Amino acid sequence: MLIPGLVSVTFRQLTVPEIGALALECGLRAVEWGADVHVPPGDFAAARQALDTGLEVAAYGSYYRAGVSDRAELAPVLETAAELDAPLVRVWAGTSGSAECADRGAVVEALQHAVEHADAMGTKIALEYHPNTLTDTLDSAVRLLDEVDGVVSYWQPRGGQDVFSAVHEVRTLEPVTAHVFSWGPGGFRDRLPLSERRDLWKPVLGELARDGVERHALLEFVRDDSPEQFREDAKTLLSCLRP
Numbered sequence: 001m002l003i004p005g006l007v008s009v010t011f012r013q014l015t016v017p018e019i020g021a022l023a024l025e026c027g028l029r030a031v032e033w034g035a036d037v038h039v040p041p042g043d044f045a046a047a048r049q050a051l052d053t054g055l056e057v058a059a060y061g062s063y064y065r066a067g068v069s070d071r072a073e074l075a076p077v078l079e080t081a082a083e084l085d086a087p088l089v090r091v092w093a094g095t096s097g098s099a100e101c102a103d104r105g106a107v108v109e110a111l112q113h114a115v116e117h118a119d120a121m122g123t124k125i126a127l128e129y130h131p132n133t134l135t136d137t138l139d140s141a142v143r144l145l146d147e148v149d150g151v152v153s154y155w156q157p158r159g160g161q162d163v164f165s166a167v168h169e170v171r172t173l174e175p176v177t178a179h180v181f182s183w184g185p186g187g188f189r190d191r192l193p194l195s196e197r198r199d200l201w202k203p204v205l206g207e208l209a210r211d212g213v214e215r216h217a218l219l220e221f222v223r224d225d226s227p228e229q230f231r232e233d234a235k236t237l238l239s240c241l242r243p
Contacts, residue, residue, distance in 0.1 A: 002209050004237050005030030005058050007179060007220040008038045010230070016046065020053025022227060026234035030058040030216050032177070033084060041076035047083040058216040059088035059126060059177060065133075066114060067094045067107035074114055078121045088126040088176060089118055090154065093133040098140035107134055108147045115150040126176055129155045138169050145173075152176045156220075160185035163200050170207045178208060180237055181221035191223040194233040202240050209241075217241070 005028045008019050016038050023031060031053070033039040039046045039060070051057070060081040064073055081089045091114060094107040101107065115125045127135050127144065135141040141153060155175035157166055160183065170178070182197035184190035194201065208215050219237060222230045 001212050001214045002205060002217045002241055003030050003056065003058070003214065004028050004234070004241060005032070005055065005216055005218045006230075007032045007034065007061060007218050009034035009036065009061065010220050010222055011225065011227070012037045013225065014227075016049050016053065020050075020055055022230065023055055024053075026231055027238055028055075028219070028234060030056040030218065032059040032061045032090065032216075032218055033057065033086075034061045035063055035077065035080070039080060039084065041073070041080050044080065044083045047080055050084060057084045057086045058218060059090050060084055060086040060123075061090045063092065064089075064114070065092045065095055066110035067103065071110070071113065074117060078118055078123065081118075081123050082121050086123055088124050088152070089114075090126050090128055092128050092130065093135050093144060095132060096134075097132050097136040098134050101134060104134065108144070111144075111148045111151055115148060119150065124150070124152055124176075126152045126154055129153060129173070129175070138172060141173060154179060156181070157183070157197075157200065157204075159183035159187035159190060161200065163203055166200055166204050167207050170204055174211075174213075175208070175215070177216045177218060178204065179220045180217050181219065181233075183221070188221065191221055193223055193229060194219070194236040198236065198240065201237075205240050 156179035182192040
């Protein structure tokens with residue numbers, strides 16, 4: 001029940017039609033459209049162009065930061081998600097890690113506000129699982145899921161992460177989407193071919209598929225931002241999804 005796809009901001013240098021063509025060529029089915037380049041909030045023409053690619057919309061990848069962004073920014077984000085018929089809107093849990101956050105309550109309250117407005121628009125709020133936010137650790141992310149009724153989580157690995165902790169995080173969070181990439185210990189600047197972490201992704205994707213719930217596995221952070229490497233990573237992803 002895992003649907004393979006990509007995050008559009010993997011290729012900020014490509015147009016919406018070019019991303020659609022590349023994804024379909026690689027046998028991918030879905031896309032998370034990014035709000036910073038490809039489908040900006042309020043740009044309904046861009047949203048319609050994205051729908052014309054023929055890819056399933058996995059999510060709308062916003063840069064709304066709960067507790068920090070002006071709440072007036074939320075309406076055009078949700079309106080654009082509705083134009084895309086996106087089932088999820090990706091948001092960020094503030095701009096500070098859980099150990100540094102001075103006002104966790106403000107982030108929680110803003111997320112609850114976003115969830116309620118998203119529900120009225122027929123979509124869900126999903127949290128990026130990311131450093132420098134309140135989802136920087138598993139414990140903080142689980143706490144946030146308990147604090148905010150109706151919010152769901154993404155998952156992505158840390159650089160050089162071991163298999164045991166990755167599978168444990170996925171089993172605990174039951175994320176709706178995984179951002180799929182391989183990093184060495186150096187993180188973002190240490191991007192690897194996806195095949196170099198097949199040892200991680202085969203069991204992680206197996207865990208994501210274990211309960212039969214439909215989820216998305218979306219490629220991101222391709223080495224050298226290379227379409228050729230992306231083609232190889234797509235082959236690896238599809239092979240990892242086979243029984």
